[in-house]
Amino acid sequence: MKVKLWTIVYTKGGEMDDSIEMELASLASAERDRSFLLVKGLGRAVCLTYMVNTALVFPWxxxxxxxxxxxxxxxxxxxxxxxxxxxxxxxxxxxxxxxxxxxxxxxxxxxxxxxxxxxxxxxxxxxxxxxxxxxxxxxxxxxxxxxxxxxxxxxxxxxxxxxxxxxxxxxxxxxxxxxxxxxxxxxxxxxxxxxxxxxx
Ligand SMILES: C[S@@+](CC[C@H](N)C(=O)[O-])C[C@H]1O[C@@H](n2cnc3c(N)ncnc32)[C@H](O)[C@@H]1O
Structure with missing residues (x-):
């Protein structure tokens, strides 16, 4: 993420114009989406394990x-x-x-x-x-x-x-x-x- 940001700033000659800000915003949003998906995936895995445990393993x-x-x-x-x-x-x-x-x-x-x-x-x-x-x-x-x-x-x-x-x-x-x-x-x-x- 840091490398990408630096590349954008460097290639645009250090000027933080609107397009850079937009790219930064979209990069940050993509990063947020990735984190959200990761948390969602982990949450699902925990729920699934709990359900299998409760339904099959624990009663047995x-x-x-x-x-x-x-x-x-x-x-x-x-x-x-x-x-x-x-x-x-x-x-x-x-x-x-x-x-x-x-x-x-x-x-x-x-x-x-x-x-x-x-x-x-x-x-x-x-x-x-x-x-x-x-x-x-x-x-x-x-x-x-x-x-x-x-x-x-x-x-x-x-x-x-x-x-x-x-x-x-x-x-x-x-x-x-x-x-x-x-x-x-x-x-x-x-x-x-x-x-x-x-x-x-
Ligand atoms: C592992 S479960 C055992 C359930 C049941 N005895 C059985 O064999 O299926 C332990 C239970 O003890 C309860 N418990 C834990 N500490 C307690 C306490 N200080 N007083 C009363 N119940 C407690 C928990 O809420 C939990 O339901």
Whole structure:
């Protein structure tokens, strides 16, 4: 761009007459158009990746983890809590297996969707969704605690789990493990790994 501008100025003998100004304006506008097209292309690529992920990869991935959690709850008793319950699919799946299940979630849209899902599946009396910070949940009342949270959340949560999880309870962490606890067992591998911690 700089070279082109200099060429125009040089060939016209340094005079910034109207035609040079017009050429400069058209060059600047072409540059703007190129940048706009680039941003538009990038935006489309990001949207497409997000849509494919949401429509194909994430549901498949979550289905597989939900099945894993249900396997790990087989034969267990007591209430289940999902800390950060997202779209409510895990809470509903667990409730459909006869458990009483609670979800804690801050996102109001996901909460609305979760309640609708529970209602449509006829699970409204077994599945309850709280619009509250997961750190405010009283974990003493739950025998089964499920979390699919980022490591930064798990670092904070570990201390709360140590104080509140009662003997005989099971903590199930999807994808990310607790930073210092040693899992009793694991299920799956890679990003599908589920870590299980049984409190003795
Ligand atoms: C990875 S999603 C897991 C969704 C669901 N548990 C599942 O397994 O499908 C994590 C969810 O935790 C929620 N979340 C993050 N921090 C939270 C907090 N402090 N309190 C409540 N929910 C939180 C997010 O809004 C998000 O929906």
């Amino acid at each position: 991935y979550r289905r597989s983890q939900v099945c894993g959690v249900l396997r790990l709850l087989r034969g267990r008793k007591g209430t289940v809590v999902d800390l950060g319950s997202g779209d409510g699919r895990l809470v509903c799946a667990v409730a459909s297996q006869g458990f009483r299940a609670d979800g804690y979630e801050l996102n109001p849209f996901l909460l609305g969707y979760s309640r609708l899902l529970a209602h449509r599946k006829g699970l409204a009396s077994q599945a309850t969704f709280h619009r509250r910070d997961l750190f405010e949940a009283d974990l003493r009342q739950y025998r089964n605690i499920v979390i699919y949270g980022e490591p930064v959340i798990l670092r904070r949560l570990e201390q709360k789990l140590a104080e509140e999880v009662t003997s005989g309870s099971r903590v199930i962490c999807c994808r990310y493990k607790l930073p210092t606890w040693a899992p009793t067992t694991t299920l799956g591998e890679g990003i599908e790994t589920i870590y299980v911690y049984d409190k003795v």
